[in-house]
Amino acid sequence: MSQAILISDNEVINSLYEVNLRAYVATNVTIKPSVNSAIELLNQSPNVDAVICFAQTKGLKELEDFFNSSELETPLIILGSDQTSPLANCLVVKNKYDIRSLLQAMAKILEVTAKEMASMRVPKYFPIPLNLFSQIELAHCDVFFRKKKENFEYDYFKIIEKDAPLQEQLQKYKEQGVEHLYVDADERLRFINKASKAVIGELDREDLRTDERMEITQQGMGIVAQEIFESQEISDELAEVSKACIASIEKICKDVPKLKSLLSLLLENQADYCYRHSVLTTYIANQIIGKISWGSLEQQNKVAFSLFFHDIYLVPIYKKYKNAVSEEDLLFMDEVSEEDKQTVVDHAKLAGQLVKTFPRCPIGADMIITQHHGMTSGQGFAVNFKDDISPLSKIMIIAEDVATSLLVQLGSKDGQKKLSLNKEQMMTRLQERYRSHTYRKIIEAFGETKL
Structure with a gap:
C-alpha cells in the first residue's frame, strides 16, 4: 500500500480525504497537524509517495524550502491554489474540496489507471466510532482494536468475536477513552445498516422514556454525521435513520x-x-x-x-x-x-x-x-x-x-x-x-x- 502525509488539523477534511485516498488509490494517510510535525516525520521516514497540504497551510514556504534543501524527490500536492509552485515535483489542485482532482493527482503520481482505481479494494480494516456500537447487543462480525507499531504500521487485535455480546466488552474501552474500534472493511456497510436499524427500532418503542429517547436520538445523529463525512451524500439507509431522528x-x-x-x-x-x-x-x-x-x-x-x-x-x-x-x-x-x-x-x-x-x-x-x-x-x-x-x-x-x-x-x-x-x-x-x-x-x- 502506498503512503502519503496529509498536513491538516481539520477533522472533517482529514476523515474525508483519508477515506477516499484509502479506498480509491490504496493509499494509507498519516495526518500531521503542522508543517513542523510533517518535516519531523519526513526526516525519520522520507520514503513516502506524496505529501499533501493546502495553499493556506501555515509554513508552506518553510515546507517548500525543506523540499529544496533536502533534495527530496517526494511529490508535493498543494490544494486550493491557482498559482504554480517553485518546486519542480509539485502538483496543484485549484479547489481544495475537489476530491476527484486530488485522487487523479495521486493516481498520476502512483501511475494508477482509472480502471485500476475502479477495482481497488479498501484496506482490510475500517474504523467505527465507539458510540455506533451502543444499540447493538451481539456482534455480527469480528471487532478489532488497533495498536500503533511505528510510522505507517499498525497491529490489529481481535477483541470481540462474531455473535458475541458487545456491551460488557465495550465498557472498558469507553473507560480508557478509546474513540474507534475496527471491523473488516467488507462488513462496514452491513454494520452501519445494522446500527441504523437498531436506532430506528429503539426510537419506535412506545415505552421509551424521554431521557432515553434523547440519548438514542443523539446516537442516531452521530451515525448520520459519521457516514456523511465518509460518503458526502445521503443514502436511502441513512435517510431512514435521519427521518427517525427528526421525528424523535x-x-x-x-x-x-x-x-x-x-x-x-x-x-x-x-x-x-x-x-x-x-x-x-x-x-x-x-x-x-x-x-x-x-x-x-x-x-x-x-x-x-x-x-x-x-x-x-x-x-x-x-x-x-x-x-x-x-x-x-x-x-x-x-x-x-x-x-x-x-x-x-x-x-x-x-x-x-x-x-x-x-x-x-x-x-x-x-x-x-x-x-x-x-x-x-x-x-x-x-x-x-x-x-x-x-x-x-x-x-x-x-x-x-x-x-x-x-x-x-x-x-x-x-x-x-x-x-x-x-x-x-x-x-x-x-x-x-x-x-x-x-x-x-x-x-x-x-x-x-x-x-
Missing part, C-alpha cells in the same frame, strides 16, 4: 411542554453542542411557527428537517474545540485552525448542497439551510439582516439566536443556576438586532409563546 426530536419537543424542563433534560444528558442546539432551536422554532399567522404543521416539519442538518459540518469541529458554544467562538478563538474557521464560514452552503442528495428532500429545505445565517450564498454571517431570504430561514435565525444565548448561559460556571428565561429581555435584545419589519413579526410571534 419533534416528539421530544411535543412531550416536554416547558422550555426550562427541556433545558434540564439537555443538561442531564451531557449531549454534544450541535445536538443540544438542534433540539433547542427546533423547540423554539416550532413554538414560533405555531403562533405566526401563516404557520402550519408542514412548515414545522420542514424546519425540523432543516435544523437536523443545518450544522452537520460543525459536529466534529465543536467536538474538537469543546469550550466553544457558538460559531462566533469558533471564528475568534486563537486555537481554532484557519481551515476549521473556513469550514465554519462555509458550513451553511455545504449543508445546503448536502441535503440535495437526500432522497425526496422537502422542497426548499436546501435553500432554508443555505440561508440560515442570513446570507443568500450560504457563506459567512449577516450583520445587517435583510429581507432577501426565505421566511422559514428568518424563523430559524430568530430561534437559533434565542437557543444560542440560552446555551451560552448553560455553559457558564454556574450553568442552570444563572439561567434567565426573561422573555421581555430576550425580545428587547432581538428587536435591537433585527430591525426589519418581517423579522419584527417573527419576534412578536416569539413573544406570544409560552416558555
